[in-house]
Amino acid sequence: MAVTDMEKLTLGPIAYHWSRDERRDFYARVADEAPVDEVYLGEVICSKRAPFHEADLPATIDRLERAGKTVIVSSLAEVMLARERKATADLAGMDSPEIELNNAAGLFAREKRPHRVGPFLNAYNEATIAWMAGQGATHVTLPVELPREAVNVAAKAARDLGLGVELQVFGRAPLAVSARCYHARAHGRTKDNCQFVCENDPDGMPLSTRDGDPILRVNGIQTQSESYVDLLPEIEEIGAMGVSHLRLMPQAVDMVEVAWAFRDVLDGACSAEEADSRLRAMCGSAGLSNGFYFGTAGYRRIEGAAPAL
Amino acid sequence: MSLAELICPAGTPAALRTAVDAGADAVYCGFQDATNARNFPGLNFTPEELEAAVAYAHARGTKVLLALNTYPPAGKVDLWRHAADTGARFGVDAFIVADMGVADYIARTHPGVRLHLSVQAAASSPEAIRYYVENFGVKRVVLPRILTIPEIRKIRQDIPCEIETFIFGNHGLMVEGRCSLTNYLTGQSTNMDGVCSPASDVEYIRDEATGEMSSCLNGFTIDRFGPEEKAGYPTICKGRYTAPHRPEGYYAFEEPVSLNLSRLLPELIDAGVHAFKIEGRQRSKAYVRSVVSSFRRAVDDIRAGRTANIEDLVALTEGQKQTQGAFETKKWR
Amino acid sequence: MTIDHGAVLPPRPPGAGAFARLAATLVQPILGRVVRRVAARHASLFARLGPHQGTDFVIDPVEFPFALHLRPDPKALLFRAVPRDALPVAGATIRGRFLMLLELLDSEEDGDAAFFSRDLEITGDTEAVVRLRNALDDVDGSIAEEAAAMFGPPGRAILGHLRRKYSDDAMPGGER
Numbered sequence: 001m002a003v004t005d006m007e008k009l010t011l012g013p014i015a016y017h018w019s020r021d022e023r024r025d026f027y028a029r030v031a032d033e034a035p036v037d038e039v040y041l042g043e044v045i046c047s048k049r050a051p052f053h054e055a056d057l058p059a060t061i062d063r064l065e066r067a068g069k070t071v072i073v074s075s076l077a078e079v080m081l082a083r084e085r086k087a088t089a090d091l092a093g094m095d096s097p098e099i100e101l102n103n104a105a106g107l108f109a110r111e112k113r114p115h116r117v118g119p120f121l122n123a124y125n126e127a128t129i130a131w132m133a134g135q136g137a138t139h140v141t142l143p144v145e146l147p148r149e150a151v152n153v154a155a156k157a158a159r160d161l162g163l164g165v166e167l168q169v170f171g172r173a174p175l176a177v178s179a180r181c182y183h184a185r186a187h188g189r190t191k192d193n194c195q196f197v198c199e200n201d202p203d204g205m206p207l208s209t210r211d212g213d214p215i216l217r218v219n220g221i222q223t224q225s226e227s228y229v230d231l232l233p234e235i236e237e238i239g240a241m242g243v244s245h246l247r248l249m250p251q252a253v254d255m256v257e258v259a260w261a262f263r264d265v266l267d268g269a270c271s272a273e274e275a276d277s278r279l280r281a282m283c284g285s286a287g288l289s290n291g292f293y294f295g296t297a298g299y300r301r302i303e304g305a306a307p308a309l
Numbered sequence: 310m311s312l313a314e315l316i317c318p319a320g321t322p323a324a325l326r327t328a329v330d331a332g333a334d335a336v337y338c339g340f341q342d343a344t345n346a347r348n349f350p351g352l353n354f355t356p357e358e359l360e361a362a363v364a365y366a367h368a369r370g371t372k373v374l375l376a377l378n379t380y381p382p383a384g385k386v387d388l389w390r391h392a393a394d395t396g397a398r399f400g401v402d403a404f405i406v407a408d409m410g411v412a413d414y415i416a417r418t419h420p421g422v423r424l425h426l427s428v429q430a431a432a433s434s435p436e437a438i439r440y441y442v443e444n445f446g447v448k449r450v451v452l453p454r455i456l457t458i459p460e461i462r463k464i465r466q467d468i469p470c471e472i473e474t475f476i477f478g479n480h481g482l483m484v485e486g487r488c489s490l491t492n493y494l495t496g497q498s499t500n501m502d503g504v505c506s507p508a509s510d511v512e513y514i515r516d517e518a519t520g521e522m523s524s525c526l527n528g529f530t531i532d533r534f535g536p537e538e539k540a541g542y543p544t545i546c547k548g549r550y551t552a553p554h555r556p557e558g559y560y561a562f563e564e565p566v567s568l569n570l571s572r573l574l575p576e577l578i579d580a581g582v583h584a585f586k587i588e589g590r591q592r593s594k595a596y597v598r599s600v601v602s603s604f605r606r607a608v609d610d611i612r613a614g615r616t617a618n619i620e621d622l623v624a625l626t627e628g629q630k631q632t633q634g635a636f637e638t639k640k641w642r
Numbered sequence: 643m644t645i646d647h648g649a650v651l652p653p654r655p656p657g658a659g660a661f662a663r664l665a666a667t668l669v670q671p672i673l674g675r676v677v678r679r680v681a682a683r684h685a686s687l688f689a690r691l692g693p694h695q696g697t698d699f700v701i702d703p704v705e706f707p708f709a710l711h712l713r714p715d716p717k718a719l720l721f722r723a724v725p726r727d728a729l730p731v732a733g734a735t736i737r738g739r740f741l742m743l744l745e746l747l748d749s750e751e752d753g754d755a756a757f758f759s760r761d762l763e764i765t766g767d768t769e770a771v772v773r774l775r776n777a778l779d780d781v782d783g784s785i786a787e788e789a790a791a792m793f794g795p796p797g798r799a800i801l802g803h804l805r806r807k808y809s810d811d812a813m814p815g816g817e818r
Contacts, residue, residue: 077487078431078433079433079434079436079437080433080434080456084434085434085435085436088436089436103434103437104430104432104436104437104440104441105434105436105437105440107440108436108437108439108440108443109436120487122380122407122408122409122486122487122500124380124381124382124383124408124410124500124501125380125381125382125383125384125385125386125408125410126383126384126386126410127381127386127408127409127410127411127413127414128408128409128410128413129383129410130410131409131410131413132409135444143489143500144489145489145492145493145498145500145501146382146383147382149382149384150382150383150384150385151383152383152384153383153384154383157383173489173493174489175488175489175490175493176487176488176489176490176546177487178562179433179453180562180563182561182562185561185562186552186554186555186559186561187554205552205553206552206553207550207551207552207561208550208551208552209529209530209531209548209550209551210523210530210532210533210549210550210551210558211523211530212551213529213530215494215529215550216490216493216550216561218552218561223490223562225493291493291496292489292492292493295496296496297492297493297494297495297496297527298489298492298493298494298496299493299494300496320776320779321690321776321779321780322686322780323779323780323781323782324779324780326782349772349776350692350769350772350773350776351690351691351692351772351773351774351775351776351777352690352776355689358686507769508768508769508771508772509768509769511768511769512768513764513765513768515765591776593775593779594779
């Protein structure tokens with residue numbers, strides 16, 4: 001059974017504070033080896049991190065585009081400080097490549113010129129999507145907590161308006177952002193004097209309950225799920241709904257191999273079950289979940305076929 | 310000097326009457342469903358109750374604001390549209406909204422009713438606020454709790470709408486409208502269902518031998534209290550967790566404190582804040598009566614040029630600690 | 643009323659034996675009349691309870707020789723005194739000093755504050771208790787006064803006497 005070959009694989013923007021070298025190596029490998037169609041660059045979580053890697057942006061864009069990947073530059077989820085407002089305005093002024101906006105400040109600066117809507121802009125429903133389309137959105141990434149019945153309605157509405165529709169199918173779920181930096185706080189500091197301690201946790205800082213159960217991950221101002229979202233067994237259904245782009249969030253695992261697991265299923269080169277066990281072998285310790293998609297607690301994993309929509 | 314309106318919580322019709330009688334300039338409330346962010350069991354208003362409440366409030370010169378500040382999931386938008394239609398029919402004075410689709414519907418369908426922007430919209434820059442003002446005609450923005458007074462002063466100059474800030478009540482930590490923590494652990498969503506750490510998933514487990522009590526949410530231990538420690542509700546972002554270098558368990562996000570900006574009232578009024586929001590639709594009439602009347606006295610004192618004197622409201626705050634939060638200093642970040 | 647932070651609840655008096663049973667029996671007709679009157683005058687209370695109308699609540703005033711069993715089912719109202727060795731299986735239990743419970747009944751005291759200071763002990767279905775609190779909060783005036791007034795001046799006098807007897811000042815050893 002052929003999955004619609006219109007589904008594209010994307011790599012989301014790196015959520016963590018990976019070093020300049022780590023990023024360069026990562027994107028070089030992505031360009032050369034990863035079977036993804038589109039790559040999101042840029043800093044979404046913390047404006048203090050941006051200076052470390054933004055100088056490499058033009059070279060990275062070039063490298064990826066020469067390898068045939070579509071590049072999109074994403075933007076900050078939280079915009080408050082003067083430098084953040086300026087960075088957002090600068091990004092909104094770019095003609096190319098495409099940009100993804102995650103904050104209404106970006107929408108304001110973009111003034112209805114074409115743009116992508118990121119998951120932090122809360123495009124939960126067809127009414128909001130229709131509004132955004134009228135404001136120049138060409139593509140929307142749905143919130144990670146949206147259940148499948150709602151994904152179905154939202155995706156159809158977006159496609160009817162000619163928009164691309166994207167859903168995260170792999171990686172830690174973004175659960176919350178804050179003005180306070182919880183990485184700094186864990187080390188007795190504040191965001192202003194953090195000394196970039198988040199660099200020590202390339203897959204997020206693990207939090208456990210006082211009973212010892214792993215529960216969440218801290219990534220600067222962001223809180224993430226402990227488990228990785230894994231919707232690989234559902235990508236056929238997701239494609240049939242009209243979702244055109246499947247987002248893989250970069251984690252500290254072999255993302256090229258992760259991408260191949262998804263690509264092999266899309267190409268019909270292997271079964272979803274087989275690919276998912278490859279995924280599990282790579283990511284076992286994190287735990288794989290799909291609860292949000294199935295309308296239940298996000299940490300849960302639902303096995304087996306879901307009833308038809 | 311600005312009007313310094315007091316915007317007071319009304320979780321039930323009786324609480325609404327209490328707030329009106331205690332001197333509220335406006336009360337805010339919601340329906341008994343997912344359309345507002347305090348969708349707690351047994352709380353909020355039926356349509357009939359809202360109609361009667363509007364009549365009661367208007368007869369006493371108090372405004373009624375209807376909270377429609379959650380995010381409809383695709384396929385369920387009609388619930389929010391009908392809620393807006395019902396509120397408009399009853400003559401509410403404003404809708405408090407967050408979702409752009411909801412804002413757009415109301416702006417087109419009920420252009421005569423004011424739109425206020427909820428903290429759930431997370432608009433914390435002049436540009437974001439102006440987006441909502443220019444596209445939906447928003448007349449007032451409820452600022453997130455994270456701005457300092459100098460920042461409020463600055464924003465006031467840069468935006469063409471009124472400003473409302475929180476003055477008392479539970480301290481919001483995560484950026485409003487961007488939190489899926491509850492859904493991750495329980496399957497009920499803050500943004501879509503209007504719940505946070507819902508009671509249906511709460512369990513308090515007492516260890517008879519040690520006298521310790523664990524507060525749990527859907528089986529996850531959010532915190533644990535010794536026999537002499539003050540217990541807390543298992544709100545996820547107020548729990549204690551361990552990290553590799555913090556094995557003792559610590560408040561990873563925030564300690565349970567409550568906002569009380571009473572002493573900053575004169576400065577806030579001077580900074581151009583038009584309205585002060587008291588949080589607490591899930592709190593009791595006793596709380597409402599006590600807090601509203603205290604702030605009524607304080608605001609009247611300030612506007613008459615007298616020194617304001619706020620009673621000690623420590624006992625009503627969770628964990629019995631207060632903070633002035635970010636409003637005074639940036640150290641909070 | 644002052645809240646004694648971190649107070650440990652006093653040990654329960656014996657809730658077994660002939661005395662407890664006698665006390666429970668004497669109180670019973672009063673409780674029955676009270677709950678039927680409250681139900682008749684405050685219908686919105688039941689709507690707010692929703693599915694927990696059928697829940698068995700045990701309300702335990704620690705100074706009393708018995709506890710109270712409430713099932714707020716409008717079709718079959720149940721409110722009775724029960725010796726502590728004969729408690730029903732409860733959906734939710736609320737335990738605390740009598741005065742605290744009385745003030746909670748009338749929303750004179752804030753449930754959150756009481757609970758957070760450990761003056762109140764809640765076990766079982768938390769949603770049931772939240773519903774009960776919200777339902778009671780939507781009542782104008784004082785349910786306790788209303789109930790007492792059903793029995794005329796003697797009723798009001800008894801309520802006043804109970805308030806004084808179980809106040810902080812009257813507790814043995816003082817609760818400081």
